[in-house]
Amino acid sequence: MTVYCKFGTALDILTGKWKSLILLRLLSNGTMRFSELQKAIPDISKKMLTQQLKELEYHDIVHREVYAQIPPKVEYSITEYGQLMKPVLQTMSDWGAGHMQHMEKLYSEEDEKGAHPSEPRRIDSLGG
Amino acid sequence: MTVYCKFGTALDILTGKWKSLILLRLLSNGTMRFSELQKAIPDISKKMLTQQLKELEYHDIVHREVYAQIPPKVEYSITEYGQLMKPVLQTMSDWGAGHMQHMEKLYSEEDEKGAHPSEPRRIDSLGG
DNA sequence: CGGTATCCGCTCTGATACTG
DNA sequence: CAGTATCAGAGCGGATACCG
Numbered sequence: 001m002t003v004y005c006k007f008g009t010a011l012d013i014l015t016g017k018w019k020s021l022i023l024l025r026l027l028s029n030g031t032m033r034f035s036e037l038q039k040a041i042p043d044i045s046k047k048m049l050t051q052q053l054k055e056l057e058y059h060d061i062v063h064r065e066v067y068a069q070i071p072p073k074v075e076y077s078i079t080e081y082g083q084l085m086k087p088v089l090q091t092m093s094d095w096g097a098g099h100m101q102h103m104e105k106l107y108s109e110e111d112e113k114g115a116h117p118s119e120p121r122r123i124d125s126l127g128g
Numbered sequence: 129m130t131v132y133c134k135f136g137t138a139l140d141i142l143t144g145k146w147k148s149l150i151l152l153r154l155l156s157n158g159t160m161r162f163s164e165l166q167k168a169i170p171d172i173s174k175k176m177l178t179q180q181l182k183e184l185e186y187h188d189i190v191h192r193e194v195y196a197q198i199p200p201k202v203e204y205s206i207t208e209y210g211q212l213m214k215p216v217l218q219t220m221s222d223w224g225a226g227h228m229q230h231m232e233k234l235y236s237e238e239d240e241k242g243a244h245p246s247e248p249r250r251i252d253s254l255g256g
Numbered sequence: 257c258g259g260t261a262t263c264c265g266c267t268c269t270g271a272t273a274c275t276g
Numbered sequence: 277c278a279g280t281a282t283c284a285g286a287g288c289g290g291a292t293a294c295c296g
Contacts, residue, residue, distance in 0.1 A: 006224035007148055007217060013227070014220075015143055017289070020135055034258055045290055050259060059227070060234055071257040072296085081230060084223065089135060091219040095212065096134035099141070099187070102209060106188055145269075162278055173270055178279060199277040200276080 018044055018052045031077040146172055146180045159205040
C-alpha cells in the first residue's frame with residue numbers, strides 16, 4: 001500500500017476555507033440542519049456547504065441524517081469517531097492563541113496595516 | 129482590535145502544499161541550506177520554496193541565516209519559538225495515523241482505487 | 257428545504273528565464 | 277548558490293439558476 005502521510009491526512013481534512021467553521025459549529029451546537037448551518041455561517045454558499053459536508057461525511061467525522069418528508073429535512077452531527085478530532089482542534093487552537101500574542105509582540109499594531117505574507121484569517125474561535 | 133480566530137491562525141500557517149514538508153525536514157535535520165531543502169523535497173520549485181520559507185520566517189517559525197560570501201550560502205532552521213509547533217504537528221500526525229486506519233476499515237483497499245472526495249496527500253511522515 | 261448543475265474569476269502553483 | 281521576474285495553467289471558491 002502506498003504510504004500516505006499521517007500529518008498530511010489530518011491537514012487535508014482540516015484544510016479548506018470552511019471545514020473548521022462547520023466542525024466548530026457542529027461541535028458546540030450538536031445536531032444542526034442544513035439551513036441552520038447556512039445561517040450560522042452567513043458567507044458560505046450552498047455549494048461549498050454541501051461539498052465540505054460531503055467530505056466530512058466521507059471521512060466519518062460528520063453524520064448525515066435524512067428525514068423522508070416534504071419539505072425535506074436533513075440533520076448533521078459529529079459522529080462518535082469524529083469526537084476524536086477535538087484534541088486536534090484544541091491543540092491547534094491553543095497554539096494559535098499563543099501565536100497571535102507572539103505576532104503582536106513582533107509586529108506592532110501600527111505595522112499590522114501593511115500587507116504581510118499569510119495574514120491570519122478571521123474565523124470564530126473554538127471555545128469562545 | 130479585530131478578533132482573529134485562534135484555530136484559523138494555526139491552520140493558515142500549516143496550510144499550503146509545502147509548509148508541512150519544509151517544517152518536517154527542518155525539524156528532523158536541524159539546519160539546512162536552501163539547496164538541501166530543494167533536494168530533500170524534489171518536487172518543490174524554487175519559487176514555492178522561497179515563498180513558503182518567507183512566510184514561515186515572517187511567523188518567526190523559521191530562522192534565515194545569510195552568509196555574506198560568494199557563492200552565497202543561506203541556512204534555514206527552526207527557531208526556538210518555532211519548536212512550540214512540535215506538539216501541534218505531533219497531535220495532528222497522531223490523529224492522522226489513526227484516521228488512516230479508520231478509513232481503511234470503512235473503505236476496503238479495492239475501493240480505494242475509485243475517486244473519493246479529499247483523498248489524502250502523499251507526504252513524508254513526521255516521526256518516521 | 258436541501259440540494260445539483262453550470263459558468264466564471266481569482267488565487268495558488270508550476271515552468272522557465274534571468275540576476276547578484 | 278540562492279534567489280527574483282514573468283507568464284501560463286489548474287483548481288478552489290463564488291454567483292446564479294434549476295430540480296426533487
